[in-house]
Amino acid sequence: MSIEKDPEINESDVTPKEVYLDRREFMAASVSAAAAAAFPALTEAGGHGGTPLKIDKRVDYASKEEQTSYKSAASYNNFYEFSTEKEGIAELSKDFRPRPWTVTVEGLVKKPKRYDIDALTRLFPLEERIYRMRCVEGWSMVIPWVGFPLDGLIKLSEPESNAKFVEFTTLHDPSQMIGQRREVLQWPYVEAIRLDEAVHPLTILSVGMYGEVLPNQNGAPLRLVVPWKYGFKSIKSIVKIRFTQQMPITSWMQAGPQEYGFYANVNPNVDHPRWSQATERRIGELLRRKTLMFNGYAEQVAALYAGMDLRKNF
């Protein structure tokens, strides 16, 4: 297995910001600072305190539904590695260190590799993807993610012909993630999708949101985003991507197999055993809205499940 770059110490401790930040981010930051001086309106989209990202392409996949405010998206989070309380995650994760960071690609691939996060990000044009997101608990948001299709990394890794699933693992570091000091889930957090779901063009790896680098509470520095599935599939702070032949046991399947199936497709016709999934509360709205099959992405993804009983394969 080859290693792209594996810094031993935390570069941000000893290096000026412009050196340890990805050069592209730094250039974007300085360009936008200059632009702000000349044309203040140009920087309105960012301005949430994070590092701006240079975006190569923008696509709205949420039918122009109103975007959730940055404030809500960054302060109402599920991230059990820090807490099971949604409101406290931003504060509890503020000292989390998303650099230096490596992501290992392994298992049934011809090109296993350990990537430095910034080297990995530089391999792909960055896209802004505006997606509806639906949590299994019944709330939803519309979020402008920044990232790149997972398919790009899969192509580079060259899966073996017997690879059928892709498994993702979150960092395990109870010294930084205080929620991991309690066994509320089996750590590290593991999620997985089928290979055909992984190469689907809607599936992305995200490094940012609202035009800026991902805040720690939203899964810095790298998270999965699968918009037609319940939010728990979109695993945060990924350190490992493994290709397997057998269906992996995910953290939520392990915690409650009757409640959380492998597929976790947003499906208003299949209730969670303890509550209905027919409607959802869009954060920022008063009335509940109807939940859409596959979270509104049926046209793009329904064919992946042709012939499957989605009540059994929930």
Ligand code: MTE
């Ligand atoms: N990833 C990890 N590692 N740990 C978690 O607890 N929670 C999941 C998902 N990814 C979770 C995770 C759940 S339940 C949801 S709804 C989304 O993250 C929330 O993502 P957000 O905070 O960006 O809205």
